Amino acid sequence: MLIFIGCIIILITIYLLVKQYETRMILFCAGVAMALVAGEPMAPLKAFSHAMLESKLFEAIISVMGFAMVMKVTECDKHLINALIKPLKKAGPLLIPASTLVTFFINTSITSSAGCSAAVGSILIPLMMAAGIHPAIAAACIYAGTYGAMFNPGYAQVAIIVNVAKSTPIDVVANHFSALLASGIIGAFSLLVVAYLKKENKGYELPGDRAVEDTLGNFKVNYLRAIVPLVPIALLVLGNMNVIPVLKQLAISHAMIIGVFCAFFVTRVSPAKISKEFWHGVGDSFGHVFGIIICALVFVGGMDAIGLVKALINAMISNPAIAKVSAGFGPFILGIVTGSGDAGAVAFNKVVTPEAAQFGLLPTDMGSMAAIGAALGRTMSPVAGGLIICATLAGTSPMEVAKRNAPGMFIACIVTMGLLLYK
Template identity: 80%
Template sequence: MLLLLGGIVVLITVYCLVKQYESRMVLFCAGVVLAFMAGDFMGPFKAFSHAMLETKLFESIVSVMGFAMVMKVTECDKHLINLLIKPLKKAGPLLIPATTLVTLFINTSITSSAGCSAAVGSILIPLLMAAGIHPAIAAAAIYAGTYGAIFNPGYAQVAIVVNVAKSTPVAVVANHFTALLTAGVIGAFSLLVVAYLRKENKGYELSAEKVAEDVTGAFKVNLLRAFMPLLPIVILVTGSMNVIAAFKPLQISHAMIIGVFCAFIVTRVNPAKISKEFWHGVGDSFGHVFGIIICALVFVGGMQSVGLIKALIDLMVANPSIAKISSAAGPFILGVMSGSGDAAAVAFNKAVTPEAVKFGLSAMDMGSMAAIGGALGRSMSPVAGGLIICAGLAGVSPMEVAKRNAPGMVLACVATLILLLYK
C-alpha cells in the first residue's frame, strides 16, 4: 500500500512539474510528504543537510555561472557570437545545421540554455530569416543546439555524474564526447531535412526594419575578447591532457577565476562591476541550479523512505534492458513535459545511477545518458524557457518550434542511447 501511495505522490509531482509550478517547491514538498508517509520525520531534514554539504558540486557550479555573468557584462560572449557569424554567412544550403552546431559550440561557455538562446538568438535568428529561412526553423535551429553545455567540464550535470561515478570532469566529458557530438549533428541535419520537406529552407521575406544591426556586419569583432569565453575550457583540457603541465593542478573554479582576471585585462571594464557581476552569477547559481539539486535530493530521500527506489532498482536488476532504456526515456520524457531536463536527470543520477553496476552498466555511461536525455527532451519542449525566448524572437508559436525540433531530438536520443549503453 505504501508503494502505491508513493507512486501516486510521484505522479502528482510530475503533473505539477508539467504544469510549471515552481520546481524547487514541488520537489521539496513531495520529498517531505513521501518521508512523512513512511514515518521518517527526520528524513527530509537529513537529506537537506547532506545536499548542502555537496561542496565539490557547489564549487564547480557557482564558479561557472559567475564566469558566465562576467562574459556577459564584458560583452566577450557577443564578440564570440559575432566572430562565428562570418563563416555562417558562407554556409549556403548548410546554414541551418551550421547555425545549430555553432550554437552547440557557444553553449559550452554560455551554459544556460535560456541565456544562450537570448544571446545567440537575438543575433542569428534575424540572420537566418534574412536568408529566407522560415521563422520557426530559424528559432528551432538555435534551440536545437542548447545542450552543448554538457561538453563543459564545469557544467552542473557533468559535476553530478563526476560525483556519482567517482571520476574526473574531463574523463566524463571525454567518455560522452562522441555520443554528444553525434546527437548534435543528428539534431542539426534532421532539422535541415524537416525544413526541406516543409519547403521552409528558403523563400521567406524579412522586412528591412527587422534586420538587426549586428546582421548587417556593423559589429567590430575583437579576436582576443572572442577567445575569453573559451579560455577556461582550454586551460582545463590542456592541463588534463598534460599538454601544458602547469595547468594540471588547476580545478574548474581556478580556471574560471583565471578567465575572469584575463577578461578584465583584455576589456578593462570597471573591476568593481566585474566583481559585482561575478558574485551575482554565484548567487543566482546557488538559488537556481544548486537549489534544484538540493530539492531533488530531498525528493529522492522521500522516495527512498517509502521504498520506491529499492523497488525500482530491484526491477532493473531483474530486467537490465529496462535500466538502459529508462535512463534515456525517463529524463527525456519528463524534459519534454516540464521544459527542464535538470530535475529529472538529477533525481535519476542520485537515486539510480549509483547502482549502475548491478545492471551491468558503468555509472559514468548511465549518468551521462540521463543528463543528455533530459537535455534533448527539454530541447523539443514547448514550455521550455529558452524555446519560448527563441519563438518570441522569431515571432512564432513555441509549439511550431517544438514540432520542428522533435524528430531530430528523438533520433538523437536513440543514437546517444546506442552509443553510450549498447557499446
C-alpha cells in the first residue's frame, strides 16, 4: 500500500515538474510527503543535512560556476564562440552538424545548457537562418549540442558519479568519452538527415523585419582570450593523464582558480569586478545547481522511507536486464517529461548506482549512462528551458524544435547504452 501511494506521489511530482512549477520546491515537498506517509518525518531532514555535507561535490560545482561567470564578464567566452563560428561560414552543406558539434565543444566550458543556448544561439541561429536553414532546424542544432558538458571533469553530474563510484574525474570522463562523442555525432548528423528529408536544409528566406546583419566580420577575435576558457580543462587533462606529472595534484577548484588568474592577466579587467563575478557565480551555483541536488536527495530520502528504493533495487537484482534498460531509459524519459537533465540523473545515481555491482555493472558505467540519458531526454523536451530559449531566438515553436531533435536523441540513447552497458 505504501509503495502504491509513493508511486502516486511520484506521478504527481512529474506532472508538476512538467507544468514547470519550481523544481526544488516540488522535489523537497514530495520527499517530505512520502516520509510523512511512511511515518518517518525525520528521513528527508536527515537527507537534507547529509546533502549539505557533500563537500567534494560542493567544491567542484561552485568553482566551475564561478569560473563560468568570470568568462562571461571578461568576454573570453564570446571570443571562443566567435573563433569557432567564423570557419562555419565555409562549412557549406555541413553547416548543420558543424553548428551542433561546435556547440557541443563550447558546452564543455559553458556548462549550463540554458547559458550555452543563449550565448551560442544568439550568434549561430541567425547565421544558419540567413544561410537558408529552417528556423526549427537552426534552433534544434544548438540545443542538440548542449550536453557536451559531460566532457568537463568539473561538471556537476561528473562530480556526482565520481563521488558515488569512488573514482576520479578524469577516469569517469575517459570511461564515457567514446560513448558521449558517438552520441554527439549521432545527434548532429541525424539533424542533417531530418533537414534533408523535410527539405529544410536550404531555401528558407528571412522575413524583412528579421533580416540579419553580418556582424561577425566586425568582431575581432583575440585568440589568447579565446583560449582562456579551455585552460582549466587542459590543466586537469594534462595532469591526470600524467603528461605533466606536477599538475596531477591539482583539484578541479584549483584549475578553475588558475583559469580566473589567466583571465585577469589576458584581459586586464578590474580584479574587483572579476572577484565580484566569481563569487556571484559561486552563490548562483549553490542556489540553483547544488540546490537541485539537495532537494533531489530529500526526494530520494522520502522514496527510501516509503520503501520505493528497496523495491526498485530488489526488482533490478532479480532481473539485471531491467537495471541496464532502467539506467538508460529511466532518466531519459524523466528528462523528456520534466525538461531537466539534473533531477532524474541525481536521484538515480544516488539511489541505484551505488548498487551497480549487484546488477553486474560498474558504477562508472551506470552513473554515466544515467547522466547522459537524462541529458539526451531533456534535449528533446519541449519544456526544457534551453530549448525554449533556442526556439525563441529562432522565432519558432518549442514543440517543432523538440520533434526535430527526437530521432537523433532516441538513437543516441540506444547507442550509448550499447557502448556503456553492453560492452
